[in-house]
Amino acid sequence: MPAARPGIGRPTQIHPIGVDPAFAPAWFRPDAPAHVPLPPPTVATRRETLPGRPLVWAETDTGRVPLISLDTGGASIRYDWPSWARYVLGEQYRTLTRPLYTRLPFHYHRIPGVIRRAVATRLLARQAPEDTRGHTFPGFPIEQGFELLSDVWTRVRGGTTPTDHDVAPAGPEHAVVLTHDIDTAEGFPWVRRTAELELAHGFQSVWHVVGRGDPLDYGVLDWLVEQGCTIGLHGYNHDNTLAFLPADRIRRRLDACRPLVERYDIRCFRSPSWFRSETLFEVLEEYVQVDYSRLDTDRSCPGGIGGCLWTKPFALGGLTHVPTTVPFEDPLYWGRAPEQLTGFWRPKLDWLRACGGGIVVNTHPEPQFSGNARMLHAYDQLLDLLASG
Template structure:
């Protein structure tokens, strides 16, 4: 299963034909292609503009390359670059011609090839950063963010709503309809519901466990269950809490071996040892999903996750100049193989190829499914200095936008008192569930249910049984 436009829209007829083909179809112009590797604004004609974009003049998109060879036709979209505009998509004689490669642009966004997520400074400390009290850590983060924002304010992706991938998908779909006439759109969620919602909690430390009953009471009052992502080193002292969560129908996910934020940056063998130490708890609680501590992520980490889990939820749709730019699930295998792309499969600097095991969808295991963290984390908003009232407004606005787009709202909150385990934030969470549960258009489900549904609908339902089959009961330790 890949992430091509035909796969997403479940319409095999969506295909790009060679630009030398004289017939009808979607054409990619490959005349005088130049490498661009930067974000540009894209303005759409009314015929290509989805309803949720009607109020915006243009939207940023990252463009790996651009064809500069001339094409005659009616412009349907334009790239806006500083003081000039130039055609991005043109229609002529039964053809729609793209001046860029939509599949290449899609892969670049989904797999964050436009950026390189920074390594947190917390991984460089000679001690575990959790020895610093939570309130103090929040204050330090706010100070650091304030200083950095004076020097670096990324224009792409937009925050808190981006939708660059959704725009590309809509553009291709509407271009296809221009050639073939109106087409029935697929229903992405059960019973024709327009969008989905899943509730998740990241329990970073032992300090979060005393507040869990308060969250459970709120969720029980609303008739919903959630996923609790736990860290091995802190959860082993609270297994009775995990037993209670699982017994009440909640999902348990893995949030790493330690929340020192170093996992994604370890050498492969050290990374593997950490995952192996978590085998017992994964087996015991049927853990199918993973979220990386502090959302730290690297290609090597995704390779390890793919060997052991059915889904990952470590990548935001947009956050601090990074993210996958979509609020829909997607598979972590590109639309084409490395052999097909050749030199296009490379990092931002164009030098270091990504591992072929990640790039090649023809591997012997089902591809890893990504559930993007599409609603801003409570911690991210608190670090920005948001009050509980303002956080609730931000949550509701983002979920309302996701409803318009038709995607998946992944909510993430922390039970620690310096995040959401305090009266003000608990009240905000309660009101958020009021908002979500009052909407009959929302399919509210646990992440593993979302993942199972998406795989089944996408024809990639071959789920792994807990990974490599090496799970053993017991809780491990790691020597580093």
């Protein structure tokens, strides 16, 4: 049932892509998925024929469609590149579905954590990378199609950056950013132990907190700031409706978080459960500078699969978007054990380092996620890997 699979099928066209081996970057992995969404005519002008030798092509039902070609006269690309880049980075190809539980007459956090976890597992099971219906987009944990397209286009046309039009990349390459979302009061008892592990490895992390949810432990937050960590905003009350509200209601909610924002000089944001929308980003520009709500390859948001398909920070609208590339806990939803997580993520860490992507990790300190001895041990192993890189 394609309609239940946001981002796949109509009206967006998403195809696997191929590359001439002579033009593949060193970091390209032939064994990992590579797809690109093709924009509709309303988004980007399209060239019907590309002259010369195809370097990158889409594999469609009717055969190969060249996307980038090289001729004696130079390189050509099928779609207007700035529009195409904005279409992908801005995830315009994605369709967001509002889960039914966000329409409950009470806050879903009133459902016991164990049951919430079971419901989330069922929702996210449909988005497992090992998709039984053969849907391979987006690749997880590596989806390299748009990176590949950008890399080849930049090289053959002699550009300096992959997205040097309206979507200029920002920030250092090879950056490691450790982020956490404290969803509930149950997370606070585990914050110090987690941060102390990170500090011992030389990392100062980012902690997103819910502005008007469970009471905050200001003692813990003040301590984090003293250690050089950063506090960010994780929405208003974590009822997962923020992204679906009209602008004025989003504004009212964010205004209610002002005292917290001012207390910690908050400049960054992550939307609860990764729910994001154009309206939310437009309003957010008035409150923060940096957003962590996008993932490069997204099978984590209960609202459907997607992702900006890009692993470096980029500017879009008035925000710097920092894609989360290592949602460390999520393989747990798909049957992995804590002891397997570091091994699961290692190939992606290698790939990110090779292609200059950001290593942006996310975990939650609640006991049902990373607030327990087994997960802390797994996280410690990840930190060893990151510190040695």
